[in-house]
Amino acid sequence: MGPLLIAACASLTAWLWLALAQGMFWRTDVRLPPRTDPARWPSVAVVVPARDEAEVLPLSLPSLLAQDYPGAARVILVDDGSSDGTAALARRLAAERPGLPLTVVSPPEPPPGWTGKLWALRHGIAHARDTRTTDVGAGPDAGPGAGPEYLLLTDADIAHAPDSLRELVAAATSADLDLVSQMARLRVAGFWERLVVPAFVYFFAQLYPFRRINSPASRTAAAAGGCVLLRTDAAVRAGIPDSIRQAVIDDVSLARAVQDHGGRIWLGLAERAESVRPYPDLADLWRMVSRSAYAQLRHRPVLLAGTVAGLVLVYLVPPAALVAGLAAGRPALAWAGGLAWLLMAGTYLPMVRHYGQPAALAPLLPLTALLYLLMTVDSAVQHYRGRGAAWKGRTYARPGDA
Structure with a gap:
């Protein structure tokens, strides 16, 4: 032989x-688990880290502002040192389109030991939980100035269907999940995107099988960073994002930290979230x-x-x-x-x-x-x-x- x-x-x-x-x-039928509307819709803060995203923001931010969510919700865009007018564009888009309230915050440059995205998320989450600024995000049963019960961490290039937030929250509350994440559908327009992008998701699922992640008996942990609904209490228990501040692959690290602190996690393919970022060339x-x-x-x-x-x-x-x-x-x-x-x-x-x-x-x-x-x-x-x-x-x- x-x-x-x-x-x-x-x-x-x-x-x-x-x-x-x-x-x-290899199966692609892992979608949001069975869900029913909660008796009371919890409050949510949508945190969007953005660095030089003026190209994609007109395609993504309006979809967040237009969320048809029955509870209290708001959007916090963290302008992470952009040089292309991202912050001003975000404010203009919010002024032109009535919907969820938008706040734009601009943190300083990240200190040593932090990746830029996690530093931006830290400021966005802190702003959301600040009792002086979150009155609009509090649920009807929350105390004065209480922070949001859930955080939707979503990238600036992800566009959401109008019921995306509603369905994510319904899934989390119905199944008592601390983290619900969806692998957003990536763009496949050009030749190289068709050749490379489906394989990207395939390889990810091969490394982190969704069914294992979603099994309470499994220790496999992963999330898709473009769309993560996170219970605020779980984030506090896991020290998110400080405990993973050095992580370059932050989504997997985030899911593992939540799981390690007793949280239940879920990951599947998205039906209501898609990336609008183009990758027209192989170099991209x-x-x-x-x-x-x-x-x-x-x-x-x-x-x-x-x-x-x-x-x-x-x-x-x-x-x-x-x-x-x-x-x-x-x-x-x-x-x-x-x-x-x-x-x-x-x-x-x-x-x-x-x-x-x-x-x-x-x-x-x-x-x-x-x-x-x-x-x-x-x-x-x-x-x-x-x-x-x-x-x-x-x-x-x-x-x-x-």
Whole structure:
């Protein structure tokens, strides 16, 4: 038995395990749990960190201001050192469109030990809970100046359907959840978005199977940072965001902190929230992935080597084995590679369909995996060059940098 056949059989075994024993990660039917309207709608503060978001804000902020929410709610946009007029644009949009009240706050630059987004969230949450400023956000049964009962943490590029907040709160109250998060539908307009974006969600679900996250008996924890409804009491217990202030991958860290402090968490695919940020070129998508890929591996060369080897074995060996087996007249090699590739494409197909893309895209997953492999290696290279996780003028080269 040659080395390539051994690798092909190992890859086929891996795909059998992934398809059958990895929490059915490939299914795309994990949506908000059954819900009923609460007897009293709790108060909510929507906190939106924004840094140089003037391009997307006209497509996202009006959707938050227009939320059809029966309880008390308001929007707090945290202008995180923008240089493109984000704050002024937000105020103008709110003045032009009646709806939920908007407050714009502008914190100073983050101190050492904080990432920019979490520093912005800290100020937004503090403002929401400030007894002098949250009267409009208090529920009818709350005391004077009480803070909001829930926080919706949502990115500035996420547009919400008018009933998004209502459905999130109904899900949280019905199932007694401390954190409800949805993976917003990302934009898939151009060729590179079609090739890379569905795989991004697929790979995330493979690492963090939604069904495991949603099981009270599981210790798997993750969230999607673009849309997180968080019970304020749970945030206080977990010390959010101070306890995760250095996290580059803040959504996973947030969910883990809530879970570690006894909170119940839930994650699924969104039906009412979508990203309006365009990634028209491969370079844009490359930056999106590479800025945090090595941080996901905790900046450890051993984990990087293991990840590269795993990607090669699981995603690149099957097509190579099939082609080599057919060319050399080795049916066992061709069958092993072909079956592994078929399982790969079959588990990817539901996500391709979820994004409304043709089924012919599913067999191209090895090509996309190769791109992600190169992005991950580039993320490590940038880290060791001192550039680390760069985002809009800030670089987090290693844990603790800000």
